[in-house]
Amino acid sequence: xxxxxxxxxxxxxxxxxxxxxxxxxxxxxxxxxxxxxxxxxxxxxxxxxxxxxxxxxxxxxxxxxxxxxxxxxxxxxxxxxxxxxxxxxxxxxxxxxxxxxxxxxxxxxxxxxxxxxxxxxxxxxxxxxxxxxxxxxxxxxxxxxxxxxxxxxxxxxxxxxxxxxxxxxxxxxxxxxxxxxxxxxxxxxxxxxxxxxxxxxxxxxxxxxxxxxxxxxxxxxxxxxxxxxxxxxxxxxxxxxxxxxxxxxxxxxxxxxxxxxxxxxxxxxxxxxxxxxxxxxxxxxxxxxxxxxxxxxxxxxxxxxxxxxxxxxxxxxxxxxxxxxxxxxxxxxxxxxxxxxxxxxxxxxxxxxxxxxxxxxxxxxxx
Amino acid sequence: xxxxxxxxxxxxxxxxxxxxxxxxxxxxxxxxxxxxxxxxxxxxxxxxxxxxxxxxxxxxxxxxxxxxxxxxxxxxxxxxxxxxxxxxxxxxxxxxxxxxxxxxxxxxxxxxxxxxxxxxxxxxxxxxxxxxxxxxxxxxxxxxxxxxxxxxxxxxxxxxxxxxxxxxxxxxxxxxxxxxxxxxxxxxxxxxxxxxxxxxxxxxxxxxxxxxxxxxxxxxxxxxxxxxxxxxxxxxxxxxxxxxxxxxxxxxxxxxxxxxxxxxxxxxxxxxxxxxxxxxxxxxxxxxxxxxxxxxxxxxxxxxxxxxxxxxxxxxxxxxxxxxxxxxxxx
Numbered sequence: 001x002x003x004x005x006x007x008x009x010x011x012x013x014x015x016x017x018x019x020x021x022x023x024x025x026x027x028x029x030x031x032x033x034x035x036x037x038x039x040x041x042x043x044x045x046x047x048x049x050x051x052x053x054x055x056x057x058x059x060x061x062x063x064x065x066x067x068x069x070x071x072x073x074x075x076x077x078x079x080x081x082x083x084x085x086x087x088x089x090x091x092x093x094x095x096x097x098x099x100x101x102x103x104x105x106x107x108x109x110x111x112x113x114x115x116x117x118x119x120x121x122x123x124x125x126x127x128x129x130x131x132x133x134x135x136x137x138x139x140x141x142x143x144x145x146x147x148x149x150x151x152x153x154x155x156x157x158x159x160x161x162x163x164x165x166x167x168x169x170x171x172x173x174x175x176x177x178x179x180x181x182x183x184x185x186x187x188x189x190x191x192x193x194x195x196x197x198x199x200x201x202x203x204x205x206x207x208x209x210x211x212x213x214x215x216x217x218x219x220x221x222x223x224x225x226x227x228x229x230x231x232x233x234x235x236x237x238x239x240x241x242x243x244x245x246x247x248x249x250x251x252x253x254x255x256x257x258x259x260x261x262x263x264x265x266x267x268x269x270x271x272x273x274x275x276x277x278x279x280x281x282x283x284x285x286x287x288x289x290x291x292x293x294x295x296x297x298x299x300x301x302x303x304x305x306x307x308x309x310x311x312x313x314x315x316x317x318x319x320x321x322x323x324x325x326x327x328x329x330x331x332x333x334x335x336x337x338x339x340x341x342x343x344x345x346x347x348x349x350x351x352x353x354x355x356x357x358x359x360x361x362x363x364x365x366x367x
Numbered sequence: 368x369x370x371x372x373x374x375x376x377x378x379x380x381x382x383x384x385x386x387x388x389x390x391x392x393x394x395x396x397x398x399x400x401x402x403x404x405x406x407x408x409x410x411x412x413x414x415x416x417x418x419x420x421x422x423x424x425x426x427x428x429x430x431x432x433x434x435x436x437x438x439x440x441x442x443x444x445x446x447x448x449x450x451x452x453x454x455x456x457x458x459x460x461x462x463x464x465x466x467x468x469x470x471x472x473x474x475x476x477x478x479x480x481x482x483x484x485x486x487x488x489x490x491x492x493x494x495x496x497x498x499x500x501x502x503x504x505x506x507x508x509x510x511x512x513x514x515x516x517x518x519x520x521x522x523x524x525x526x527x528x529x530x531x532x533x534x535x536x537x538x539x540x541x542x543x544x545x546x547x548x549x550x551x552x553x554x555x556x557x558x559x560x561x562x563x564x565x566x567x568x569x570x571x572x573x574x575x576x577x578x579x580x581x582x583x584x585x586x587x588x589x590x591x592x593x594x595x596x597x598x599x600x601x602x603x604x605x606x607x608x609x610x611x612x613x614x615x616x617x618x619x620x621x622x623x624x625x626x627x628x629x630x631x632x633x634x635x636x637x638x639x640x641x642x643x644x645x646x647x648x649x650x651x652x653x654x655x656x657x658x659x660x661x662x663x664x665x666x667x668x669x670x671x672x673x674x675x676x677x678x679x680x681x682x683x684x685x686x687x688x689x690x691x692x693x694x695x696x697x698x
Contacts, residue, residue, distance in 0.1 A: 014696060094469050094690075096403075153676040154685060156401070156469065157622055160615065161665045161672070168662035175655035290473050297470045330492075332484035332607070339478025343460065346471055350464035354694075 010358045023352045027298075030348030031312070034341040041340070046327040053323060060322025061315050071318055073206035073276065076213040077268060078310040081285075081292040083213070083220045084264035086301050087257045088141075089293075090224060091237040093148065097159025099289025100166035101140040101262040103282075105269020107170050108136035110280035113189045113196035113273070114177055125196045129274055137266020138259045140166060145258030149251030163289065167282045174280060186280050189273075198275040209271045216264070221303040233257055265289070298345055316341060372522060374640065374647055376529055380600050382639025383534045384409070384610075387592030388617025389635060390541045390628045395585035396621060397548060398578045399561040400461060401690040403472025405589050406614020407479020408453045412590020413597045414483040415449025416442035417605045420506040420598070421490055438509045442594060450590025453479060454583040462578045465692035476614070483593075484607040491605075507603025510595075531599040533591065538632050540588055545629035557581055561686035564693040574693055592617065616642070619668040625675055625683035638664050 039050040046053075061071045081098045088095040109129040116125050140162055147153035179187050190196055201208045224230040236243045236253050243250050272284055295313055299305035320334030388405055395402045402408075420442040427433060457475050460466040490501050511531045548554040559567040560577045568574050596613070597605050620638055624630040645660035675683045 012694075014694070096469065096473070147673055147676065151673070151676040151679075153672055154622070156403075156690070157618070158669060158672055161619060161669045164612065164615070164665040165662055165669075168658050168665075171658040171661070172655050175658060287477075290477070293473055294470055297467060330485055330488035332481045332488060335477050335481025336485055339474055339481055342470075342474035342477070343456065346460055346466045346474060347464050349466055354465070 010356045012354050013357055015353060015355045018352060026348050026351050027345060030344045031341065034344035037344070038337045038340055041336075042323060042327075042333075045329060045333075046323075048327060056322050056326050057316070057319030060319040063322075067318070069204065069206050071314060072210050074314045074318070075307075075310050076206075076210045077272065077276075078288050078291060078295060078314055079217065079306060080209075080213045080268040080271065081265060081288045082295040082299075082306050082310055083216055083303055084137075084261050084268060085289075085292050086220065086261075086296045086303065086306070087224065087230075087233055088261040089237075089296055090230075090301050091233045091253065091257055093145070093254060093258065094156040095141065095144075095159050095258065095261055096156055096290065096293055097141065097144065097162045098265050098292050099285050099287065100159070100163035101137040101265030102269040102272070102285045102289060103163075103166040103170055104136040104140040104262075105133035105266030106273045106280055106284050107166070107173065107269070108132040108266065109196070109270045109273045110177075110186070110189060111173070114186075117190055117193070117195045122195055126198065126274070129196060129270060133270040133273075134263045134266040137269060138263040141258040141262020141265065142255060145255045149254040170280060170282050170284075174282065177280075188278050189280070191278070196274065197278060198271075206276070209275050212267075212271065216267075217303050217307065224301075224303065229256075294342055298342075312341075313338065370647070372526070374643075375526055375636075377643055378640035379530065379534070379636050380639070381642050382635035382637070383530075383537045384592040384596040384600065384613055385617045385620050385638050386537045386541055386631055386635035387595060388589045388614060389620035389624065389631050390537070390544050391585040391587070391589030391592070392618055392621045393585075393624070393626050393628050393631070394544055394548075394557075394588065395582045396626065396689055397557050397561045397686055398581035399564060399686055399688040399691065399693070400457070400578055400582050401468050401472065402454075402457055402475075402582060402585065403469060403618070404453065404457050404475025404479060405472075405586075405618055406612070407476035407482075408450050408586045408589045409593035409596075409614045409617070410479045410483030410610060411453045411593070412446045412450040412587075413593025413610060414486050414605070415590070416446035416594035417490065417501065417503065417597055418486060419443075419445030420503045420603070421494075421501065424503060424505060433505055433509075435509055438506050442506060442510075442598065446590050446594040447587050450586045450593075451583055453590070454586025455579075457586070458579045458582045461692060462575055462582075465694055468690050468692070483610070487605050487607050491607075501605045503598070503603035503605075505603075507598050510598035511602065531595075533595045533599055536591070537595065540591075541628040541632050544588075545627060545631075548628070558686070561688060564688055565695075568693075568695060574695075578693075589617070616664055619665065622675070622685075623668050623671045625671075626685065641667065 035054075039053050042048070042053050043050060060067065062068055081102055084101070085095050085098045109132065112125055112129040112132055116128060120128070141159075144153070144155050144158035144162060147158060148155045174186055177186050198208055201211065224233070232243070232248050232253050235246070235248060236250055240250055243253070268288075269285070273280060277284060291313060295306055295310045298309040316338055317334050320337045321331060323329065324331050324333045388409055391408075392402060392405050420438070423437065423441045424433070453475060457471055460471045461468050487501070494501050510533060548558065556567065556572045557577055559570065560572060560574050560581075564574045567577075592613075593610065596610055597603065601609065616638060620631060620635055623638070624634045641663045642661070644663065645657035648657070648660055
């Protein structure tokens with residue numbers, strides 16, 4: 001054999017489908033490894049022992065009943081946006097405009113609460129809010145979809161830009177509708193009359209959101225897995241040419257799916273304004289549109305697994321928030337920890353899809 | 368009325384961070400990597416420069432002892448190192464581990480913004496200042512220093528000579544990158560990697576190496592944008608989240624310039640102008656309208672995006688394999 005051509009130390013080959021528990025084992029160990037790294041970093045920053053750090057993280061989410069409710073509420077909102085962007089991702093339409101679509105929904109429902117409060121009864125306003133916010137989100141999602149379907153405009157960048165247009169639109173109306181005058185903020189809308197506030201279910205402020213999102217999650221699971229629409233989305237995502245060949249109208253599927261995706265984002269906006277915050281600010285969605293991309297991807301676009309991944313992200317955020325207040329670090333520490341854990345999970349995917357073949361192992365196979 | 372002479376320098380100063388960011392991102396995208404982590408990278412670049420400058424200023428008894436060369440070189444090196452590391456993380460995940468680029472990029476943005484605000488916040492605490500920001504005015508003075516005769520040249524001096532040296536570096540880097548991409552073999556190879564890595568690989572180009580090099584260098588260039596913003600534009604004052612959404616605007620600029628950094632020079636100044644136009648529009652008491660003006664850069668980007676896809680000209684398309692991981696054994 002020629003001396004110059006040495007076999008590399010290892011080469012990479014693609015794995016076939018692995019069993020689901022193998023892939024989750026790999027992902028789970030990545031999370032554990034990431035938690036260890038995070039604990040080490042936190043230790044270096046604070047000098048605390050790791051047990052106390054983990055205890056603080058858990059305390060941040062489960063410490064008091066109120067914290068648990070807040071945790072559930074945050075999970076449900078993140079899950080809602082994640083569910084919304086998932087159908088689009090399944091057809092490889094990279095919708096990173098969840099933020100803008102949800103904000104459009106927020107805007108529409110706040111607009112109904114403010115403009116219609118003197119003209120219509122309470123129930124009619126709520127109906128208006130539901131319709132307009134879903135429509136606004138759907139519109140915000142459909143604009144990039146139409147251009148993608150007709151002229152193949154890059155959807156990642158288009159949806160990204162739509163986020164900022166929505167933000168500025170909200171900023172504009174925040175000033176127009178400001179109360180009290182000159183503050184540049186809207187404040188709590190209809191705080192006295194509670195017009196347009198969604199009803200409180202079971203005495204718990206957040207319960208309504210949680211129920212709605214739970215139902216949505218099941219519906220989405222059925223829609224994606226067991227309906228004709230879901231099948232069409234999967235085909236378009238796998239191969240657009242195949243979809244065309246079997247007679248699926250790809251551009252119609254793209255627009256329809258994005259209407260749905262944007263609509264659910266709009267619903268998330270409705271819940272944020274109507275049920276949780278009762279106000280409108282430019283940061284109301286709070287980056288969930290971007291986090292949702294990661295939640296959805298981590299769960300491999302499976303709505304049920306998304307409960308777990310959104311729990312993981314929110315749990316970490318709350319835990320890291322608790323660490324930062326307890327140990328005198330600032331809030332952004334949570335972002336760093338989230339980033340590290342995401343890197344690990346993203347990286348672990350490689351070991352699910354590919355196999356490393358080392359030099360000597362490959363030699364044995366030849367014998 | 369509209370004061371063009373004072374408007375243009377401010378637009379340029381606003382545009383320089385965007386120019387750095389978009390030049391870096393263009394280089395990255397030409398290798399087929401859609402690095403949505405650029406906003407994070409720019410934060411990391413900025414904060415690493417601040418950390419370097421902060422430590423250097425603290426190590427001296429008085430600001431008067433500062434060595435001009437070190438005062439510039441230390442933040443510059445820490446900034447480049449920090450953004451190189453950020454680019455390396457991205458590369459390792461997307462090129463070596465073939466992870467999804469959108470997700471990796473977004474995670475890097477979360478991470479980078481977190482790093483920036485966390486260390487920024489910690490330094491603010493360390494320096495014990497009353498306001499939530501750190502001022503590195505001594506270091507900034509070196510970055511901000513313009514040519515000594517700039518003031519004497521009247522309007523010409525104000526329009527062309529009144530900037531710190533990094534502004535000229537930005538323009539030079541953009542022109543150099545543009546030249547390399549269009550007129551050298553290196554650039555040809557890089558574009559081949561971005562357009563069709565299979566073909567490039569078959570032609571004997573080391574795809575992985577090109578992707579790594581382009582993305583890491585691109586990140587370093589983008590990181591300089593963060594440094595410029597803190598040291599020159601903000602006069603050495605770091606306050607959390609002040610950098611805002613400029614990173615995303617830089618990505619928008621890449622599309623706006625149809626992947627050509629030389630167009631980026633003027634386009635970034637245009638974007639800078641659009642970014643601050645709301646301060647110059649006489650809107651009277653109506654503050655709300657200003658918010659609508661802030662929308663302009665994004666609207667313009669969308670229009671350009673639509674037009675480039677409508678015209679479907681081959682020269683102005685994104686690199687064909689943008690956003691796709693490359694695995695040799697996959698057809």
